[in-house]
Amino acid sequence: MKIYSHEKQKLHHPKSYFSRGKMRQPQETPERLTELLKAPQIMGLEVTTAKEIGIEPILAVHDFDYVEFLKHGYEEWMASGEEMGEEVQTTVYMPNNNSGLGILAKAAKYQADGSAPIGKHSWTSIYWSAQTALNAADSLLNDQTHQSDIQICLTRPAGHHARKNSAGGFCYLNNAAIIAEHLLQKFQKIAILDTDMHHGQGIQEIFYDRKDVLYTSVHGNPVNFYPVVAGHEHERGYGEGYGYNINFPMPHGTDETGFFNHVDKSIEIVKLFNPDVIVHVLGFDVYKDDPQAKCHVSTQGFKTLAKKVKALNKPVIILVEGGYCIEKLNENLQAFLSGLISKD
Template structure:
């Protein structure tokens, strides 16, 4: 098992986010990564510093104008010389009929909701989050690790809500999509299984008309719950991708047994697809005490989840994404890692 991270991911420090009618305290904070890094340290496991793979795999998924906004938007924002606030944060949402003339128009075009502000150092963290994920994909492409090895990427900020040309849900670059596309240079079929509390509408949108990348997601029902407009069971893909997008929205309040009943169905889909590589989007926000949780997974449940993933007997890249009960992140990650290590 190989674990990747990078210190630059701690530089993104949101001041707050707007959701459900009011400003809220930020939950996606640098302290999350600090706590996650404690787990391998306690277990005596090495964490590899991610190396730079480059911008090209990012631009293979995301629009150039959007990536340019993420990289330069803060400078444009502050260059206005007005009282604009400390972060790029829009209250106008207009992704269409928008010429993108001026930073306010660009923010309206490229920020899908109020939960993805951009500060002075945000791009550095966003970029290195993607690079951290790409290190695992690159290792498989270059055959630097055993074929059926497990790779864990401690990635922050997360990615599965990021769409081709918009940020939202604490996400900016869609790491799962970026590495799936990168892996397609060598591997024919990639399966993405998403067990975060929220549906990854960005992944769904990017691969919705493709059959070479299976996307299956277990998440809380999106009715009155983020991302609200996607993640329903009837969304199955389109064109040649029909049937290769499979959603399992859980009723809010689902217990651990119910959670795993949906996970088992998703794993059956993955097994039938018989991918060359599995990408697992892992969210610790399904933990019973997480402020975002709508189900009740215990700490030991994460060990069971890892054992189920391991049983696929495929090369697996795990992207650690959601999870906002900061005081339990290390303990929950230790349980998850133990599930891969135990016989």
């Protein structure tokens, strides 16, 4: 088992969060990574500092103009000559029929909602979040000894809501999609197993018409719950990708038993697909006391989840994404890691 992270992921520090009609306290904060990093330290597990892989795997998934916006949008925002605040943030959402002339138009085009502001150091963290994930993928691509069968990436900001050309849901670059695409250089079939509280509509959209990447997600029912426009059972894929997108939306208030009933169904789909590599999008926001939770998973439940993923007996890259009950992230990650280490 190998764990990756990078300190520069802490530089992104959102000041604004506009959701459901009002400004709210940002939940995707640097303290999340600080707490996550405590778990391997307490357990005596080494954390490897991610090395730079480069921009090319990112551009294999995301539009060039969109990546340029993420990288340079803050500079353009501050150079506009207007008093517009300290973050790139918009209340105008116009992705279509938008020529992107001016930073306000670009924000309207590339920011899908009010939860993904861009500050002075955001791009640095966004970039190193993707690089952290890519380190695990590169390890598998170069591994001849099968020493990299389980790899964990402590990443922020998260990625599964990011579309090819827009940010939203605290996400900017779609790490799961980036590493899945990167892995296809060597492997034939990749399965993305998403157990975050929210549906990863960005992953779904990117691979919706393809059969080389299976996407299966267990998440809260998206009716009146983020991302609201995707994640329903009838969304099965398109063209040759039909049947390779499987959603398991949970009724709000689902207990731990119900959560694992859905997870088990998702795992059976993965087994049937028989992938070469599994990418597990792990969200600690399914924890019972998380401010985003619509289900009730206990700390011990994360140990159970880890055992189920390990039992698939495939190379797996685990992307730690959601989870906003900061005071429990350390404990919950320790439970998950103990499930991976367990000999049971």
